[in-house]
Amino acid sequence: MFTLSRDRGGISFYPPYYDPSSSTTNRPYYYTTNRPYYYPTTKRPYYTTTNRPYYTTTNRPWTTAPATRGVSVCLRYLAESFSSLFTLSPSSRVPLQFGVGDAGSYVMTFTRYSYYSQYFRPNIKFWPNIRPDIWNRVCFTVDSMKNVAQVFSGSNISIRKRLPLQYVWSGEPVMDFSGFDGQLTDVQIWDYPLSYREVFNYMTSGFYAPYQGSALSWSYISYSPRGDALLEDTFELLGRQPISNRRRKKGRWPKKTRKFYNVWESKREQL
DSSP: OEEEEEEEEEEEEEOTTOOGGGSOSSSOTTOOSSSOTTOOOSSOOGGGOSSSOTTOOSSSGGGSSOOOSEEEEEEEEEESSOOEEEEESTTSSSOEEEEEOGGGOEEEEOSTTSOSEEEEOOOEEOOTTOOOOSSEEEEEEEETTTTEEEEEETTEEOOOEEOSSOOOOOOOOOEEEESOOEEEEEEEEESSOOOHHHHHHHHTTSSSSOOOOSSBBTTBOEEEEEEEEEEOOOHHHHHTSOOOOOOOOTTOOOOOOOEEEEESSOOOEEO
């Protein structure tokens, strides 16, 4: 699991085969400084054409990927306060931001400027046989064909809601955690809306069969930390460690077994 601080950096997750440096976050693909879209011309105003608008491009690999049926994201986290959890596909034209609201609610935001948001409150008991544990287990699914989304939290579900705009996932398999204060683990992305059976399988840590995200899996993942990020064993593993009855010798300290990262330049590493 990773422990992150809200004010001291963040972390991005992506598949090992994916190169996040190929994206350009400082210059969105629909923007150009050489020829502003409002610049007039007398020969042929490029903004009057409908065949091929100037803001389309094929340079970014995920813009030419075939449209997906939707997207699903699951993760386990611990946090004490309301905050942003993550941003899915941060370099795409329509990044999806997912955060925690008050009284157990969640919010999805579908643009960079928070113009379109949808709130979900998973307070409907759906699976009475899911046992609680220390983690907040959350999944959300987006069905692009029906333009509906739903949030699952532990044994509860929210109602299915129509989205404020037609959302089609870009296919960029990147999750960025910024402004998050707490622990997170078991991050998964699927490039389709999960069935209820598949969500139940995740919530029960593989009751039916082992699970693995089709676009991003925690068992095969790379990450780029920013600032301070602490990588350590999960609480379950820490709780099963035997209690040592050996006394520490005076003046000697046990050898450190945890890794602490203080990274000021993002670098690619693999778990």
